[in-house]
Amino acid sequence: MTRSPQSGIVSPCLTAQQNALERLGVRSSLIYTDHGLTGTNRARPGLREALAACRAGDTLVVAKLDRLARSLRDAKDIIDELTAKDVKLSIGGAVHDPNDPVGRLLFNVLAMVAEFESDLIRARTREGMQVAKAKGRLRGKQPKLSVAQQKHLIEVHTAGLHSSAELAELFNIARSTVYRTIQRQFESGH
Numbered sequence: 001m002t003r004s005p006q007s008g009i010v011s012p013c014l015t016a017q018q019n020a021l022e023r024l025g026v027r028s029s030l031i032y033t034d035h036g037l038t039g040t041n042r043a044r045p046g047l048r049e050a051l052a053a054c055r056a057g058d059t060l061v062v063a064k065l066d067r068l069a070r071s072l073r074d075a076k077d078i079i080d081e082l083t084a085k086d087v088k089l090s091i092g093g094a095v096h097d098p099n100d101p102v103g104r105l106l107f108n109v110l111a112m113v114a115e116f117e118s119d120l121i122r123a124r125t126r127e128g129m130q131v132a133k134a135k136g137r138l139r140g141k142q143p144k145l146s147v148a149q150q151k152h153l154i155e156v157h158t159a160g161l162h163s164s165a166e167l168a169e170l171f172n173i174a175r176s177t178v179y180r181t182i183q184r185q186f187e188s189g190h
Contacts, residue, residue, distance in 0.1 A: 020063035024093050051078070056086040065091050065107075066114035075111035144177050153178065154185050 021031055032053070034046035047068075054060055060082060062068045068091075069075040079098055082089055089096040091110065097103040132138035145153065153171055156162055157178075168175045 017063050017067060020092075021061060024061050024063070024090065026061050047078075051081060054082065054085055054087040059088040059090050059095065061090040063092060064114075065110045066117060069111065069114065070118035071115050072108070072111045075107070075114070079107060144173050145171065145181060150181050150185075153181055157182055 018028070018031055018033075022028060030053075032046040032050040034044040050060060065075065068089075069078055079089060079096070083098045089098075089107075091107075096107050098107070129138055143150070149171065153167060156170070157167060162170065164175050164178050167178045171178070
C-alpha cells in the first residue's frame with residue numbers, strides 16, 4: 001500500500017482502463033483522461049494535468065506502460081520528469097524504482113516493447129490500407145459535389161451571374177469547394 005496520493009492516466013478504451021486504475025487503488029477523481037489521443041502523442045492534456053498534479057512522494061499509476069508513452073524517448077523523458085519531482089511510477093501495480101539497475105532495465109525493456117507494438121500497429125495499418133486500395137475498397141474522401149453538380153456549377157460560374165459566395169450558398173458548399181471545382185475544371189482544360 002502507498003501512503004501517498006495516487007493519480008492515474010487513461011487514454012482510449014477508457015472504461016477498461018478506468019476500471020483497471022480503480023482496481024489498483026486510484027480514486028476516480030484522480031484519474032486523468034485523454035479523449036481521442038493515443039500514447040504516441042506526447043502533447044496530451046490529460047498527461048500534462050496528471051504530471052502537473054504529481055507532488056513529491058506521490059505515485060503516478062498507469063494500467064500499462066503503453067498508456068503513458070509509446071516511444072522509448074517519451075517514456076524516458078516522462079520517467080526523468082517524475083524522478084526529478086520525487087514521484088514514483090506504478091505500472092500495473094508494480095512500482096518502478098529508477099534508482100535500481102534492475103528497475104531501470106525492466107522499465108527500458110517495457111518501453112521498447114511498447115514502441116515495438118506501436119510500430120507493428122502502424123505497419124499493419126499501412127498493409128491493410130494497401131490491400132483495401134488494391135481491392136478498390138479504399139477510395140479516399142468522396143467529393144462534395146457529384147459530376148453533374150460540378151458541371152452545373154461550372155456552367156453557372158461561366159455565365160457570370162453569381163459570385164463565388166452565392167454559388168457556395170446555392171450548392172450548399174464552402175467557398176473553398178467552389179474554388180477547387182473551378183480550379184480543377186481550369187486545369188483539365190475544359
